[in-house]
Amino acid sequence: MAKRLIDLVNVTKKFNDVTVLHNISLYINKNEFLTLLGPSGCGKTTTLRIIAGFEYPTKGDLLFDGESILNLPPYKRRVNTVFQRYALFPHLNVADNIAFGLRIKKMRENVIKEKVEGMLKLVNLKGFEKRPVSSLSGGQQQRIAIARALVNEPEVLLLDEPLGALDLKLRKEMQIELKNMQQKLGITFVYVTHDQEEALTMSDTIAVMNNGVIGQIGAPEDIYNEPKNAFIADFIGESNIIEGIMREDYLAEFAGAKFKCVDAGFGQMSGVDVVIRPEDIKITNESEGQLKGTVLNTTFKGVHYEMLVQAAGFVWKIHSTKMSKPGENVGLFIGPDEIHIMKKDAKPEGEVLNEE
Amino acid sequence: MRRFVKRLYLALILLFLYAPIFVLMVYSFNVSKSRGNWGGFTFGWYAELFRDRQIMQALWNTIVLAVLSAVIATFLGTASAIGINAMKKLPKRVILGINNLPVLNPDIVTGVSLMILFIFAFNMIGRGGLGFTTILLAHITFNIPYVILSVLPKLKQLDKNMYEAALDLGATPAAAFFKVILPEITPAIVSGMILAFTLSIDDFIISFFTTGAGVSNLSIIIYSMARRGVNPKINALSTLIFAVVMILLYLVNRMDSEKLKH
Numbered sequence: 001m002a003k004r005l006i007d008l009v010n011v012t013k014k015f016n017d018v019t020v021l022h023n024i025s026l027y028i029n030k031n032e033f034l035t036l037l038g039p040s041g042c043g044k045t046t047t048l049r050i051i052a053g054f055e056y057p058t059k060g061d062l063l064f065d066g067e068s069i070l071n072l073p074p075y076k077r078r079v080n081t082v083f084q085r086y087a088l089f090p091h092l093n094v095a096d097n098i099a100f101g102l103r104i105k106k107m108r109e110n111v112i113k114e115k116v117e118g119m120l121k122l123v124n125l126k127g128f129e130k131r132p133v134s135s136l137s138g139g140q141q142q143r144i145a146i147a148r149a150l151v152n153e154p155e156v157l158l159l160d161e162p163l164g165a166l167d168l169k170l171r172k173e174m175q176i177e178l179k180n181m182q183q184k185l186g187i188t189f190v191y192v193t194h195d196q197e198e199a200l201t202m203s204d205t206i207a208v209m210n211n212g213v214i215g216q217i218g219a220p221e222d223i224y225n226e227p228k229n230a231f232i233a234d235f236i237g238e239s240n241i242i243e244g245i246m247r248e249d250y251l252a253e254f255a256g257a258k259f260k261c262v263d264a265g266f267g268q269m270s271g272v273d274v275v276i277r278p279e280d281i282k283i284t285n286e287s288e289g290q291l292k293g294t295v296l297n298t299t300f301k302g303v304h305y306e307m308l309v310q311a312a313g314f315v316w317k318i319h320s321t322k323m324s325k326p327g328e329n330v331g332l333f334i335g336p337d338e339i340h341i342m343k344k345d346a347k348p349e350g351e352v353l354n355e356e
Numbered sequence: 357m358r359r360f361v362k363r364l365y366l367a368l369i370l371l372f373l374y375a376p377i378f379v380l381m382v383y384s385f386n387v388s389k390s391r392g393n394w395g396g397f398t399f400g401w402y403a404e405l406f407r408d409r410q411i412m413q414a415l416w417n418t419i420v421l422a423v424l425s426a427v428i429a430t431f432l433g434t435a436s437a438i439g440i441n442a443m444k445k446l447p448k449r450v451i452l453g454i455n456n457l458p459v460l461n462p463d464i465v466t467g468v469s470l471m472i473l474f475i476f477a478f479n480m481i482g483r484g485g486l487g488f489t490t491i492l493l494a495h496i497t498f499n500i501p502y503v504i505l506s507v508l509p510k511l512k513q514l515d516k517n518m519y520e521a522a523l524d525l526g527a528t529p530a531a532a533f534f535k536v537i538l539p540e541i542t543p544a545i546v547s548g549m550i551l552a553f554t555l556s557i558d559d560f561i562i563s564f565f566t567t568g569a570g571v572s573n574l575s576i577i578i579y580s581m582a583r584r585g586v587n588p589k590i591n592a593l594s595t596l597i598f599a600v601v602m603i604l605l606y607l608v609n610r611m612d613s614e615k616l617k618h
Contacts, residue, residue: 054520074523075532081524087517091539100535101525152525 002029011060035199038209079156080149095129101152119147233275244274255312263341278319280338289331384591401592418573422556425495433503441511467565486568494566499552506548
């Protein structure tokens, strides 16, 4: 049974009159890699800053190991942060940056030296001790920032979009390195990002946030395959989202055709959102498809082709390793497993109101 | 041709700017007491200058005044700059406006109003008079805005997360300030202090109105001597002051350019 390390209980945060967090509750287990994922301004960084102690929630509580740490200042919390822009100390060299926390704790210099060396080895920057931090590349500064936090042996490491400033290749490498580090050291990671791929690659658990609320919490596979609403489906990977009707259990109607599906319990003739991933639509001969359409546009994406197909009054985004030429008439086939049915958002849309 | 015109123009400007000082410097080495003719080269006026006890006392006053006012203004100004930097937008703009006002205010207004304030205060408490304390207070007053203007841009440049990073690594707010913020802004503090120091040495008008009997700095001495007819000792003294200010300004500029390099 996993042990709960951090508990956010009904946390609300307002800046002046703007509410950035609406009554969120979230727990983080020991040794878990949890990612707060969402678009900018969704409240993910604020959540992280509350855990670090830089923001005080307007309402709610924050428990660490079952005890409230709301009134504990940041320098007494057993968490360390890796900042988005690293926030290294420019007047100190690499070794002194990493040793900063240890010197505050008045550790003996020979112990400090040993620990700093160990950390530099961990982040693959051996021999960089005396270098000024301004002479390092973004990726190297990033590693120093991670080393500076980890050397204090925190129970939780908080990372605020730490890879945001790096180029794609370096980012991918660092994702794997970070994940390996986390598993090796057995430290709880709370990771903030707006990059869904990053979240899917690294996390044990993803909490998708939007407009100050947590939309869904779950394992990456669950969130990808069973998004709870259209926003999450759209945010986590690319999707085709269309309005449809559940005729009855296991039978959906959308785009002017009926489809067998694996969802039930929405009631008869109820309006729903249908989500289909681009890689889940198969292109067939025109006669064999459930829908008939014309290819509008084909783009080579490296691993696959992305094709936009006009069919039944809707433009479908389709990923396939086989290319269809623009102008070609094709059929589309969607298997029952590939259709994800979601309840419409509770909030009525403006269009619906106008119709009434 | 165009290059020649450009250079001529520059040369003319420099001539206008520095001709008076140059003439003064040359005459400080002139044997003849009259300003009209050149009587030969001498260091005599410098020697006489250093034998003049009144001038040496004024020099001492000037240096003590400059050091004390610069150091105190640097403390107060740096603390204010940190406070201003942490303010919200609107109050920050108001305070900065208030800060800039004395900088733009004519010295004579600052000097007279400080004098009136001091005399008013002395009347209130029923004792005391203008003297070293008042001139020191006046110098601190006009130096503070310059220190703030020097330190504030550097504070604005700082990564906001740096202070938080220090707290995060276990430093108390005080430790975070002394170990992280202060080392980062030290160059700006030092250049602010040197600026304050030169402004204090430079000042005549405010000093003239806020000092009392028996306490004179160099500029006041020079003024009173010049009224009795210009003594070449003054040329020597002015040359020395110019040289000191030059050196300090050079140091400040070099620090600024080093800051730019980073």
